[in-house]
Every structure is written in C-alpha cells, then in structure tokens.
Amino acid sequence: METTAWNLDIGATVSGTTGTGFRVWAPKAQSMVVQLVSARGKEERVALLQEQSGYFSGMVNGVAAGDRYLYLKDSGTGRPDPASRFQPDGVHGASQVVDPRLFTWHDKHWQGIRQEEYVIYELHVGTFSREGTFDGVIPLLDYLVNLGITAVEIMPVAQCPGRRNWGYDGVYLFAPQNNYGGPDGLKRLVDACHAHGLAVILDVVYNHFGPEGNYSGEFGYYTTDRYRTPWGAALNYDGPCSDPVNDFFIANALYWLHEYHIDTLRLDSVDWIFDLTARHFLQRLAEEVHRHGQMLGKRIYLIAEYDANDARLVRPAEQGGYGIDAQWNDGFHHSLRTLLTGETTGYYEDYGQFSQLVKAFENGFVYTGEYSAFRRRRHGGPSPEVPGSRFVVFSQNHDQIGNRKCGDRLAASVSHEQLLLAAGTVLLSPYIPLLFMGEEYGETAPFHYFVDHSDKQLIEAVRRGKAEEHASGACTGDPPDPAAESTFLDSHINLTLKREGRQACILKFYRRLLALRRKTPCLQVFDRNSIEVKGFERQKTLAVIRQTETSRVLCLFCFSDAAEEVM
Amino acid sequence: METTAWNLDIGATVSGTTGTGFRVWAPKAQSMVVQLVSARGKEERVALLQEQSGYFSGMVNGVAAGDRYLYLKDSGTGRPDPASRFQPDGVHGASQVVDPRLFTWHDKHWQGIRQEEYVIYELHVGTFSREGTFDGVIPLLDYLVNLGITAVEIMPVAQCPGRRNWGYDGVYLFAPQNNYGGPDGLKRLVDACHAHGLAVILDVVYNHFGPEGNYSGEFGYYTTDRYRTPWGAALNYDGPCSDPVNDFFIANALYWLHEYHIDTLRLDSVDWIFDLTARHFLQRLAEEVHRHGQMLGKRIYLIAEYDANDARLVRPAEQGGYGIDAQWNDGFHHSLRTLLTGETTGYYEDYGQFSQLVKAFENGFVYTGEYSAFRRRRHGGPSPEVPGSRFVVFSQNHDQIGNRKCGDRLAASVSHEQLLLAAGTVLLSPYIPLLFMGEEYGETAPFHYFVDHSDKQLIEAVRRGKAEEHASGACTGDPPDPAAESTFLDSHINLTLKREGRQACILKFYRRLLALRRKTPCLQVFDRNSIEVKGFERQKTLAVIRQTETSRVLCLFCFSDAAEEVM
Structure with missing residues (x-):
C-alpha cells in the first residue's frame, strides 16, 4: 500500500474507514443522486449535497472498490462519472469504484531518466x-x-x-x-x-x-x-x-x-x-x-x-x-521523408528540398516564417536558441x-x-x-x-x-x-x-x-554549440560534427543515388 | 511637397508623370476592371493584370488626384476600393484618387514627445x-x-x-x-x-x-x-x-x-x-x-x-x-468609479473594495489571477515589473x-x-x-x-x-x-x-x-522603485509617495465621507 501527498478531488474516493466519497462538477444540475450497485448486487440511491462552487459531493458508507455507480442529474437518466476511474462495460456503462491504495507497486527507487x-x-x-x-x-x-x-x-x-x-x-x-x-x-x-x-x-x-x-x-x-x-x-x-x-x-x-x-x-x-x-x-x-x-x-x-x-x-x-x-518536430519528418520518397501530395508539397533537412538539423524548425503553399500563409518562427x-x-x-x-x-x-x-x-x-x-x-x-x-x-x-x-x-x-x-x-x-x-x-x-x-558522450549532448552542420547541396550529403571535450563524431548522411565525394 | 521612404502598395497611387497605378488584393476574382470617372466626367474602363499572388494591378494614364473609380470584379457591380484613400460619397460611393504629395506640411521639425x-x-x-x-x-x-x-x-x-x-x-x-x-x-x-x-x-x-x-x-x-x-x-x-x-x-x-x-x-x-x-x-x-x-x-x-x-x-x-x-487599464477605472458611486451592476460587481484601488496603484492590474464573478472565471496575470x-x-x-x-x-x-x-x-x-x-x-x-x-x-x-x-x-x-x-x-x-x-x-x-x-520631476517618473503606496483601509485613504533625487511628493487621496487622520 502506498500513500501520496496528492488526492484526486473529483470522482469516487474510497476512504479508509467510512466508505466512499463522491464529488462531481455539475453546475447545470439542480440535484444530483448517486445510484449505487454493490459488487453483491445491492442497489442504493444517495443524494449528494450541492457545494457553493457548482460541485456536488457526499460520503456513502459501505461502498468499496469494485462497486459500481451512475449519476442521476435532476432525476434524469443515470450517467457515468466524467471522472470515472474505470468503465468496465465501456463508455455507456456504469463507473466502477477503484481504490488506488490496493495496488502494490515495486518501483519505489525509480526516479525517472534524464x-x-x-x-x-x-x-x-x-x-x-x-x-x-x-x-x-x-x-x-x-x-x-x-x-x-x-x-x-x-x-x-x-x-x-x-x-x-x-x-x-x-x-x-x-x-x-x-x-x-x-x-x-x-x-x-x-x-x-x-x-x-x-x-x-x-x-x-x-x-x-x-x-x-x-x-x-x-x-x-x-x-x-x-x-x-x-x-x-x-x-x-x-x-x-x-x-x-x-x-x-x-x-x-x-x-x-x-x-x-x-x-x-x-x-x-x-x-x-x-x-x-x-x-x-x-x-x-x-x-x-x-x-x-x-x-x-x-x-x-x-x-x-x-x-x-x-x-x-x-x-x-x-x-x-x-x-x-x-x-x-514534424518538419524534420517531412523533410526527411520527401527527400527519400519524392512525395508531393498534401502537406508534402511544402517539402522536398535537401536544404530543408539541413535546416532541420541546424535549427529545429524547417519553416521559420517562410510562405507555406500548403497552408497558404507564412508559417512558423525562429528557434535558434532552443x-x-x-x-x-x-x-x-x-x-x-x-x-x-x-x-x-x-x-x-x-x-x-x-x-x-x-x-x-x-x-x-x-x-x-x-x-x-x-x-x-x-x-x-x-x-x-x-x-x-x-x-x-x-x-x-x-x-x-x-x-x-x-x-x-x-x-x-x-x-x-x-x-x-x-x-x-x-x-x-x-x-x-x-x-x-x-x-x-x-x-x-x-x-x-x-x-x-x-x-558516445557527444551524441547525447544537445546544445547548439556542440553541433556543426554542413549541407553539400550538389552531393545531397549532410555532414554533422558533434563534439564534447572527450569525444568527437562526424556523421555523413548521403541522400544521393550515386557515390559522392565531399570535403 | 514631401516624399517619404515608404509607399502604400495597394489602392490608387498617383505617379509623377505617367498617370495613376491601381492595385487590389482580389484572390476571389477571375478578372478585375477599374471603372474611372474623371473630375471632368469622362468615363473609362481599364482591365487590371493579375499578379501571381492574388493581386490585380495596372497603370492608367491621365488619371489624377480628384478622379473617382470603382472596381468591377468579374464584370459585376462596381465596388469601392478596400484601400480607398477617400470616399467622398460615403461607404457605398466611388473611391477618389488622392495624391499625398499635394498636401503641404509645416511640421518638419516635429519629433513627437516622450x-x-x-x-x-x-x-x-x-x-x-x-x-x-x-x-x-x-x-x-x-x-x-x-x-x-x-x-x-x-x-x-x-x-x-x-x-x-x-x-x-x-x-x-x-x-x-x-x-x-x-x-x-x-x-x-x-x-x-x-x-x-x-x-x-x-x-x-x-x-x-x-x-x-x-x-x-x-x-x-x-x-x-x-x-x-x-x-x-x-x-x-x-x-x-x-x-x-x-x-x-x-x-x-x-x-x-x-x-x-x-x-x-x-x-x-x-x-x-x-x-x-x-x-x-x-x-x-x-x-x-x-x-x-x-x-x-x-x-x-x-x-x-x-x-x-x-x-x-x-x-x-x-x-x-x-x-x-x-x-x-480598465481595472483602475472600475476601482475608482465604484469607490465613488457604489455601483454594482454589470462588470462593476467585481469592484467596490478600497483595496482594489490600492492594488491598481501598486501593481497596475487589479485582477491578477483572482476569481471574477462577472467573468465567472479566474482573471488576469501579474504585472509587477511593468x-x-x-x-x-x-x-x-x-x-x-x-x-x-x-x-x-x-x-x-x-x-x-x-x-x-x-x-x-x-x-x-x-x-x-x-x-x-x-x-x-x-x-x-x-x-x-x-x-x-x-x-x-x-x-x-x-x-x-x-x-x-x-x-x-x-x-x-x-x-x-x-x-x-x-x-x-x-x-x-x-x-x-x-x-x-x-x-x-x-x-x-x-x-x-x-x-x-x-x-514636478517625481510625478513624471514611472518605475516602480520610485513609488511607495500605502492604503489606510479604515480611513479609506490612499497615500502615495513619489520621489526622485531632486523632488519628493506625498499625495493623499481620501475616499471617506468624514475627516480622517492617518500616519
């Protein structure tokens, strides 16, 4: 069992001892009833109290994880909870109460990666x-x-x-x-x-x-x-x-x-x-x-x-x-793909130049204010420092x-x-x-x-x-x-x-x-100063030098159909 | 006569010697004709040429300031120029050619004010x-x-x-x-x-x-x-x-x-x-x-x-x-007005607190993220450095x-x-x-x-x-x-x-x-450091000290109906 400092304040919240709390934002409602069906088939209807802010809420004793419920707004048709934690029967069915404390986690020491x-x-x-x-x-x-x-x-x-x-x-x-x-x-x-x-x-x-x-x-x-x-x-x-x-x-x-x-x-x-x-x-x-x-x-x-x-x-x-x-960065994709396939339909009409892939490497965005034929307007802004x-x-x-x-x-x-x-x-x-x-x-x-x-x-x-x-x-x-x-x-x-x-x-x-x-250390460094990009337009070859104090790599990407000589 | 480095590139532009150029953005048009009526009553129709970019343009000889014109799109009804410099007969009438060089200015030395x-x-x-x-x-x-x-x-x-x-x-x-x-x-x-x-x-x-x-x-x-x-x-x-x-x-x-x-x-x-x-x-x-x-x-x-x-x-x-x-800054106005009039209708429902006027003096914006009842949502962001x-x-x-x-x-x-x-x-x-x-x-x-x-x-x-x-x-x-x-x-x-x-x-x-x-020099200085604001809530009195190296002013604004003692 695990506790966190944060709790979801809408939906159904199982309380340790007293039952389950329900809370729903329903400013369009005059009244709100929660209709419960316990895992054992017992039915119950409980009216929620209207808070000042448009929320309805209330605690229902005896309700636990696995029980199902619907909301009845103004005595209307029962609807699932917009903040339902589980819809066992899909989007039209009842919501199910879930107790997040019941799952046993094993990742206590996990801190994520950079x-x-x-x-x-x-x-x-x-x-x-x-x-x-x-x-x-x-x-x-x-x-x-x-x-x-x-x-x-x-x-x-x-x-x-x-x-x-x-x-x-x-x-x-x-x-x-x-x-x-x-x-x-x-x-x-x-x-x-x-x-x-x-x-x-x-x-x-x-x-x-x-x-x-x-x-x-x-x-x-x-x-x-x-x-x-x-x-x-x-x-x-x-x-x-x-x-x-x-x-x-x-x-x-x-x-x-x-x-x-x-x-x-x-x-x-x-x-x-x-x-x-x-x-x-x-x-x-x-x-x-x-x-x-x-x-x-x-x-x-x-x-x-x-x-x-x-x-x-x-x-x-x-x-x-x-x-x-x-x-x-879709521009990177479109530049690369059109260079390989020559496609020109749809949004690919804006791409197909070797220089665009070079720009994608140099700058990030390919369109940084140029006219886009597909969009029929100027597109994008600069991103040199990103x-x-x-x-x-x-x-x-x-x-x-x-x-x-x-x-x-x-x-x-x-x-x-x-x-x-x-x-x-x-x-x-x-x-x-x-x-x-x-x-x-x-x-x-x-x-x-x-x-x-x-x-x-x-x-x-x-x-x-x-x-x-x-x-x-x-x-x-x-x-x-x-x-x-x-x-x-x-x-x-x-x-x-x-x-x-x-x-x-x-x-x-x-x-x-x-x-x-x-x-390779330099392949995991991303600041613009550690990267040098050069495009050889005629040879359709992209040269990228990446370096740190301890490593240096030259990558050559040749998009030409023939053997090419560069540098 | 005066020339500037800039010229309007749409509308009717009188050229020194050759006549008047017309240019209009009309991507919805197949053809565009300019229908001219000279100041002497002479009528003429001239087709404009379509540029690549959706503009139509052309030069018409003999047209000068004071002549009137309409555009006929695809042989339709004559319409005024969206970039007309003058509509002598109002919004439905013909446009008139204006030559901006004909006005004699006397403000050559004017540089504006800070x-x-x-x-x-x-x-x-x-x-x-x-x-x-x-x-x-x-x-x-x-x-x-x-x-x-x-x-x-x-x-x-x-x-x-x-x-x-x-x-x-x-x-x-x-x-x-x-x-x-x-x-x-x-x-x-x-x-x-x-x-x-x-x-x-x-x-x-x-x-x-x-x-x-x-x-x-x-x-x-x-x-x-x-x-x-x-x-x-x-x-x-x-x-x-x-x-x-x-x-x-x-x-x-x-x-x-x-x-x-x-x-x-x-x-x-x-x-x-x-x-x-x-x-x-x-x-x-x-x-x-x-x-x-x-x-x-x-x-x-x-x-x-x-x-x-x-x-x-x-x-x-x-x-x-x-x-x-x-x-x-509408918030300044609303704070001030409601303090004086006690009005509470419309957007004034969000105002009426003395502290709001104090905030307007301290901060600029009165709403900087607080809930606004009139808007029924949080409103505004901070502006302390402005x-x-x-x-x-x-x-x-x-x-x-x-x-x-x-x-x-x-x-x-x-x-x-x-x-x-x-x-x-x-x-x-x-x-x-x-x-x-x-x-x-x-x-x-x-x-x-x-x-x-x-x-x-x-x-x-x-x-x-x-x-x-x-x-x-x-x-x-x-x-x-x-x-x-x-x-x-x-x-x-x-x-x-x-x-x-x-x-x-x-x-x-x-x-x-x-x-x-x-x-008073300090009354024309606007950086936040030169201003000190204090609100006396009970006395409904606002004290503002403004100072520079050479001058210092204390302004007291008393919104109370009675005589008040502060400081």
Missing part, C-alpha cells in the same frame, strides 16, 4: 502484442531494452467507445481502456517498465472529447462554441465557468503521475487548446506537473504535439514561454503511417538502404528520437485508422471523413473500412518477423546505432 | 466642436495646450456608414470620414496639433469591419469563421491566405504614420485579434511601427485597449512580449460614459468634491492619464451611442443590441434611439460652460493638477 537519455518507442496497446492488452506488452519489454529503448510511449488509453480505437476518441479521461486491462493492467505495465529501467510516456488528449459516450456536457460547461476544432466543440479553457475545466484537466495530468507513476505526458495537438487568458492552460499545466515531479522526487516531463512552429511553447516561463519540455533535447524527431509515427490511405509504412515506399539511412538520420540526430512499433525491424503490416463506434451515423461520418482525407493519397485501391474488425486485425505487428532475413538486418542496424548513441 | 510626457485628451470629432469637423477642432487647440494636454486622441475616423458614428463601424480603413473633412481636413488638424506641440493619437480598429458598406469580402479572404467576435466575423490573421490580410492592416498603420504624420496609434480591443501563429499580428505591428518611427526620426507608440490583464502585450519581445508600448508609463488610466472615457443607458458622465453620479478627487486620483497617478472631452470642466451633456446606418434591419439590430446592453443600467427612463439625429446632437459638448461657476472651478483644478504634474 530528458537527454530518452529514446522513445511509440506503441499502440491493442495492436502491439497478440493479446492486445497492457499485460501483453510486459513480456516484450526485455526486447525493447535490448534494442536500446529507454522510454515507452503508450498511445492514449482513456476509455474509448468499443474495443478498437487509436485512443484519441477517449471520453473517460481517468479510466484506462477496459479491454486493455483497465486500471490494474496499466499499473502492472508501468511497474514492469520501471523494473526494466524504462520510462513511461502516456499520450493524453486535452483538446476535445471523443464523439460517442461523452455525457460531460450534461453536467458542466466543458466545451465552448467560441472556437472550432477539426473534431467539433473546443474545450472551454477560457470562457465563463472555465476554472473547473482547467482544474479537471490539470487533475487528470497529476492523476497519471501519482496513481499510475507515469513519467512523462505526451500532449496531443495542443494547437487546438484555445486559451486567451493571461495564464495559458499549458503554462499552468507545466508549472503543476513540474512541481509535482519535484514533490515525487522524479524526473517528469511534458512533450507536446504542436504544429505552429512557435518556440514559445518550449521556452521557460522567464522568457515568456509555457515551459513545456519538448515538442514533436536546445535539441526539446525536439522529438522520427521517420515514422502513428499519424504519418496511419493517416496514409493504405496505412503503409516507410518500408513500403523506399529501398532497404534508404530505410537504414532514415534510421541513421533520426537516431544520430541532435534530437530525441522516436520509433513507431515495428519500425525497428521493418514491419510489413500496415497501421490503419480503425474505430469501433456503436453509433451508425458516426461510423458513416468517420468513413466519409477518412475517404476525403485520403482523396489525395498516393496508394491505389480502396482504403480499408475504419469500422471493420479486419482493419484492426491487419494492423497488428508481427514480432516474429524480426528474427530473420532483411528484418533481422534492419533490427541489428537499429541496435547498433542506438548503442553508438548511448556510448 | 511617452512619459503624454497627457491624453480623447475627443470625438463629430461632437467636439460645433462644426463637427477636423477643421472645427483646430481653433480649440490653444485651449487644450493651456489646459496642460500634450496629446490629442481622435476617436476612429475611417469612413463609416452615414454621418454620425463613434467611428468603430469603419469600413474604409484608409479613408478619413467624408463629413469630417476627408484626407485634407485630417492632415490640416494633425499639422495644427504639431504646430501647437501636441502629439496626435489616432484610434484604429483592427478587430472587425463595420456592418454596412463593407465589400472587402467580395475581393479577398479578410474574415474567418474560426473565431467569433461580438461584432460578427473575426478578421483572418492566421488562416489560409492571411498574409495579405496581415499586410493590409500593417500597411494601414504605416499609412497613418507616413501620410498623416500620426504619432501614436490606439488599437481598439485587441482581445478580438485572433492570431495563433508563431508571430502574432500585434508583435509584427509593433516591430514595423517602431522601425518606421526610427526611419522617420520620431517617437511613435502603440497603445492598445486590452481586457485580458496579460502583461505579455506590453513586455518587450526579448521577454516573450508583443512590444506594445502601453495599454488601457513600469507605470505602460498603463493609460482615466476616470471617464467614451466607453465608460457612452455605454451607460443614458450616456451620463461621472459628474451626474458624484458630488463636486468627488469629481475633483477622481481628477486628482487620475492626474497624480503613476500612470499616463487620459481625459474624455469636456471632463475637464464637468460637461453636463451626455455622450450617447449613435449611428446613422441606411440599412433599416441593421438599425433595428443596433437598437435591440443596445437595449439589451442597457437592461442592467442604473438610469431610469427610455434610453435614446441610437439612430435618431437628436441623440447625436445631444452628445455635443458645450465649451462655453467652462467659463463660469462650478465648471470654471473644475477646469481650474484640472489645470493646476496638470501643471503640478508637469513641473
């Missing part, structure tokens, strides 16, 4: 192992350690509709997906990662709620129509009644740190988090998360997906920044594969040698590398977009949306149906492939590069 | 003088100088629908209002101000277009539906095709500096300028305006109206700020008077002594003071909201909107009809009042305070 040491492996729980569960990941951790991975990034696990989803349709943000193994499953996985010396990054979605099973709008003012997102209503971070919304998402972040021992949060598309108040939600989030990291004596980070190429996000607060620790450890780079990730019409990986578009070149460019770059599961041995399975909604109209909307998104895709034939189970099954990786032939060769190369990165 | 010296007098051209014109203001400048004013702030003059408008419904942002006297009238006024040693602040509206006569949407992508404003569509500062929109408003700012010798721009409600790119429009605007100020060898400033209490706006770029020079010269304060302004149901001034709500106390609190504050025309002698005329639209539905909408806004107003009786001419006429100030009685006494007090402020 940001500079992160080598990230992004995985989707449902398709990574044969079991498609948290527990299914555990036996494969030895393999990841042996590969040279230091941090496992788990695609979002907040309860989504159905059993098949990337995770970005989550609606119960405190409830780990039921068919992945729920709360205990996730805790076992994190505990095992720490036992293996692996940090755990959890992908969290703070820019919208999923489209099915979200009843939070019946309770409170979670969304606003002042801004638009690609997925519908924006979250209400800065309008009337927005304090409890901010508090809800901050609490969610702290919850993962305290109750699940998560090391780092990956924030999905923060471009769609609108907050025009004097203190942006992300700034407050960074302050709180870092403060709690100190409290916990752990190295805890925030890594954001962000499209604006604005270094404000990763600058410290003293410099007017939001204090986020790192951000994904250390390389603040950028996460990749040659593939779930989006860059899964948003392609046929979900095909880079291996399907380039030669074996190019694939190794891509790996080298990422792994020896002066940035934090991220691999997408299976990439390390040239997995041949696609990674498709898949959903499992019960709402037929919604399924049709997803199908139409994806078809439009794919209209400009390069691949021939029909794209797979996102709602079909086969689309999900086809997306499973097959780790047995790695054992022989071309795949074994690729894997060996990844291992060697990661070992090199790990063992 | 920001710390600004004492601002806000006036509405239509109601300030009997004539209601730019020329009507000129004979009154001696009076303003004698009062102690150093800067005249002119409410917006961009061409509005009709003849009566506050100015915030402007649709031709480069065209000074026709019935005020048009381009030459404004130039004469600015020239006269400079001859009197007065700086000129022009109020400009970069957050929306007025509701009538705006045809710019037929030409280009000026607006977006991604964000909402209280006045309809937001301007497109960050979406596809937004570069020319940014350029349009930047050009407008530079145009006022170069062609009209304006010293400072007052930016209306910048809260509604949405720009989530890496380089906010306001940041770029500040950079450009300051750069051109240096080019012109003049002290040029930007003062913004901003509601978010976020010091980012006025911080320098090196600290992650936008580099705006100063902002209006020097006082970055805040503009007032006890009255056009909004705080004109948005009241009966347009009544502070004098209608408080005693003579309180009025003087309000004056002292503003004029001896460690901030930049702003007076609203007539305030200095206790003008008794109201300042109503008035419009002169030709669109009947629009008039009805304005009437309804105002009635709702006034629903919580304190004054009894019906509010006046915004569309009635009498509402406008009633809002004229009557400067003859100032000559005797109570009014003469008030005026004398203002003059003495401003003279004191001018002559």
